[in-house]
Amino acid sequence: MKRHEPEADLCFIGEPFSAEEAMRKWPFRYRSSKARKSVTVESPKAGDNKEEKQQAKQHYNRAIVDGNLFNLGDNVYVKAEEGKPNYIAKILEFFETIDGKPFFRARWFYRPEDTVIKAHAHELQDKRVFLSNVEDDNPLNCIISSLKIVQIPPKIVSTTEERIIPECDFYYDMDYDLEHLTFSSAADDCDGSSTISSESDSNSIEIPHKNEKFLLDLYSGCGAMSTGLSMGASLSGIKLITKWAVDINEFACDSLRLNHPETEVRNEAAEDFLRLLKEWRKLCIKFALISSTEPIESDGEEEEDGDENDDADEDSDGSEIPPEEFEVDEFLDICFGDPNGSKEASALHLKVRWKGYGPDEDTWEPYDGLKKCKDKLKEFVTNGFNTNRLPFPGGVYFVCGGPPCQGVSGFNRFRNKDAPLEDEKNKQLLVYMNIIDYLKPNYVLMENVVDLLKFSKGFLARYAVARLVAMNYQARLGMMTAGSYGVPQIRNRVFLWGAKPNEKLPPYPLPTHEIIGKGSTTVEFEEIQVGHCQKNLLQLEKALTLADAISDLPPATNCEEKDKRNYGTVPQTDFQKFIRLSRAESLIPCDGGEASQSRMLYDHQPLQLNDDDYERVCRIEKKKGANFRDLGGVLVKDNRVKFDPSVERPKLKSGKFLVPDYAMTFVNGRSKKPFGRLWWDEIVNTVVTRAEPHNQNIIHPLQDRVLTVRENARLQGFPDFYKLCGPIKQKYIQVGNAVAVPVGVALGYAFGLASQGLSDDKPVIKLPFKYPQCMQGNTEEHSA
Numbered sequence: 001m002k003r004h005e006p007e008a009d010l011c012f013i014g015e016p017f018s019a020e021e022a023m024r025k026w027p028f029r030y031r032s033s034k035a036r037k038s039v040t041v042e043s044p045k046a047g048d049n050k051e052e053k054q055q056a057k058q059h060y061n062r063a064i065v066d067g068n069l070f071n072l073g074d075n076v077y078v079k080a081e082e083g084k085p086n087y088i089a090k091i092l093e094f095f096e097t098i099d100g101k102p103f104f105r106a107r108w109f110y111r112p113e114d115t116v117i118k119a120h121a122h123e124l125q126d127k128r129v130f131l132s133n134v135e136d137d138n139p140l141n142c143i144i145s146s147l148k149i150v151q152i153p154p155k156i157v158s159t160t161e162e163r164i165i166p167e168c169d170f171y172y173d174m175d176y177d178l179e180h181l182t183f184s185s186a187a188d189d190c191d192g193s194s195t196i197s198s199e200s201d202s203n204s205i206e207i208p209h210k211n212e213k214f215l216l217d218l219y220s221g222c223g224a225m226s227t228g229l230s231m232g233a234s235l236s237g238i239k240l241i242t243k244w245a246v247d248i249n250e251f252a253c254d255s256l257r258l259n260h261p262e263t264e265v266r267n268e269a270a271e272d273f274l275r276l277l278k279e280w281r282k283l284c285i286k287f288a289l290i291s292s293t294e295p296i297e298s299d300g301e302e303e304e305d306g307d308e309n310d311d312a313d314e315d316s317d318g319s320e321i322p323p324e325e326f327e328v329d330e331f332l333d334i335c336f337g338d339p340n341g342s343k344e345a346s347a348l349h350l351k352v353r354w355k356g357y358g359p360d361e362d363t364w365e366p367y368d369g370l371k372k373c374k375d376k377l378k379e380f381v382t383n384g385f386n387t388n389r390l391p392f393p394g395g396v397y398f399v400c401g402g403p404p405c406q407g408v409s410g411f412n413r414f415r416n417k418d419a420p421l422e423d424e425k426n427k428q429l430l431v432y433m434n435i436i437d438y439l440k441p442n443y444v445l446m447e448n449v450v451d452l453l454k455f456s457k458g459f460l461a462r463y464a465v466a467r468l469v470a471m472n473y474q475a476r477l478g479m480m481t482a483g484s485y486g487v488p489q490i491r492n493r494v495f496l497w498g499a500k501p502n503e504k505l506p507p508y509p510l511p512t513h514e515i516i517g518k519g520s521t522t523v524e525f526e527e528i529q530v531g532h533c534q535k536n537l538l539q540l541e542k543a544l545t546l547a548d549a550i551s552d553l554p555p556a557t558n559c560e561e562k563d564k565r566n567y568g569t570v571p572q573t574d575f576q577k578f579i580r581l582s583r584a585e586s587l588i589p590c591d592g593g594e595a596s597q598s599r600m601l602y603d604h605q606p607l608q609l610n611d612d613d614y615e616r617v618c619r620i621e622k623k624k625g626a627n628f629r630d631l632g633g634v635l636v637k638d639n640r641v642k643f644d645p646s647v648e649r650p651k652l653k654s655g656k657f658l659v660p661d662y663a664m665t666f667v668n669g670r671s672k673k674p675f676g677r678l679w680w681d682e683i684v685n686t687v688v689t690r691a692e693p694h695n696q697n698i699i700h701p702l703q704d705r706v707l708t709v710r711e712n713a714r715l716q717g718f719p720d721f722y723k724l725c726g727p728i729k730q731k732y733i734q735v736g737n738a739v740a741v742p743v744g745v746a747l748g749y750a751f752g753l754a755s756q757g758l759s760d761d762k763p764v765i766k767l768p769f770k771y772p773q774c775m776q777g778n779t780e781e782h783s784a
Helices: 019-025 118-123 224-235 250-259 270-286 309-314 374-386 424-439 451-470 523-528 546-550 574-579 611-618 661-669 709-715 728-737 741-755
Strands: 010-013 038-042 050-054 056-060 062-065 068-071 075-078 087-097 102-110 130-139 143-146 149-151 170-172 174-177 182-185 213-218 240-247 264-267 328-337 347-354 363-366 398-401 443-449 474-481 492-499 634-637 640-643 697-699
Touching: 010 102, 019 056, 068 143, 118 451, 182 451, 213 224, 213 424, 224 240, 224 398, 224 741, 240 250, 240 741, 250 264, 250 728, 270 328, 270 374, 270 424, 328 374, 398 424, 424 451, 443 451, 443 741, 451 474, 451 492, 451 523, 474 523, 474 741, 492 741, 546 574, 546 709, 640 661, 709 728
Parallel strands: 130 174, 149 170, 213 240, 213 398, 240 264, 398 443
Antiparallel strands: 010 062, 038 050, 056 087, 062 068, 075 087, 075 143, 087 102, 102 130, 174 182, 182 474, 328 347, 347 363, 443 492, 474 492, 634 640
């Protein structure tokens, strides 16, 4: 850098900006001729923060600090506290305050470790920084030296792929906004940073049907999240098709197939699904269905192809096949794993229909033993390719899913706080991100429990963000309360949006109903609660209650046998009216499940209690707040229970104690949940997967039973026509694990706007509809 010899080592040089230009560029610095030293103005920082900004006498274009020349727009090091690395900033202003002091305004670059990513900075390439939305005023002498920061165009890459970066001190391709901890594609820099031209994506693959917006639902459960997303997208004018779904629970898969026969549902582990995708792609390359320059490892078939009679043998009518062998009629399916439960190593298998045999004799066979059936294989693979049986990299528009992370649960006494990613119970988060890395969809949405933010200082949430940003996905964190979108249930969940650099990053939909529960999380993540910063500005509907959701349902007994019945009642609230719509009247496609206009009630059955628990439930008073404490022989002091020593401990007909020991000791005797009866004006905390009343409020207000599967489904926003499969306990699990449908609808609408470029860069939007009225989807207010 050329050294100047000014009169002082700290000063502005050159003529100042004219008064007119300075006031036009920085009006907040020149309030009046009687300007104060500072003025409170809107800050570009997140939320509703205000900032005290210095008033200016005049502005300059250049300055000298320690003999070095600096210009507006330069990137510089700025002094940090002792022992910390120097800060990095872009110079936005040079100005002299009204009392004659030299100042500059900085817009700060954040290193990865300064963002929400923190300890996962190693996931990102060296020298990468992010241009934040944080600006402030600083004395001129804080500037240390210039540095070269290059802005490069963002590009989706594998996390193992090294990008080619020009010579520089740092580079950036994303902005970092403190509101919802958002990473977004950086705008073109026109005021000083170097830029380089766009990079081509050598990994892109030309995939058919690219104009269709296909969704892959991972860890799909019974399909609540993808159902909601598709409904919400349709309200914005986008047809989002759940083309594929994957879950390890066979009953949940059966439910999804029943309600969405248009979806390819795969009952397998997510890691096996990822391996299958890679093997499927190899088969498509092998049969020249897609082109690729990458080498495909040999499977040893070449050595078997030398005999010209091989093909003739394979195409024969079977008369020459040895008696101990069977002939393949057709291949029906493909998977990677151990479908026969043989406990052998996982491998690629095909489901075979044998010539001369029926479906009952279909078997899963290892691929290695079927390589000679080339024509049948080619027919199967070609048909699967043409019908999109499995997705390819670049062929999925949207991936959603909630990878289970039982390793963060408070019920897990053996949580690994020091290395959560080494815990086998958290492995699915890595698998989920590996699938994103392989498929590279346009949009990503991950859902999880709030413990993801609380456990080990949010280690796993930070990792998820870091993985997306390392692949150059834009990312945005949010926490949503189900009850804020039209159901009588609090249920806080964390969501993470991801979007390719060339797409609009979806905002979070603001609440439509009273914010009925604040997310229990750390202070750092408090402001990602959607609606937190706007709660005083929103006009919200009154929160729904239990009565609003279920008071119209007919009585059910503890041993209810009918899983399908007529209502025999009329709806009493708007929620009940719209949740009863038939499939044909709703936003859910009529090619999914029964499209009949008839309105039937499904799954209105409770878990049948054993005789002892049923007797206890029958003795719980039918009043608000009733629970086991109201049973005989119990004293309460300082909100802690103990047995009454003055009376004999009551017993049941079976001879067991009326009040069980586990109820007395639960949460050190302070909990009112055991055998708790819900009441009509209450809001449920969260729908759970187990229906036993031993440690939760789940008893119906007026009937001696726990809430039915359908009542729980109503609390989750499932339409009544959505049928579930499997034993009663499995149905409760499916409902309890689901993403509340109205939350999915709201997110789907936000996605639909973003995918059409109709949303701005704000992290939140207002919804033009409410749930479940929007299910009908035929009013003008629902249009985008």
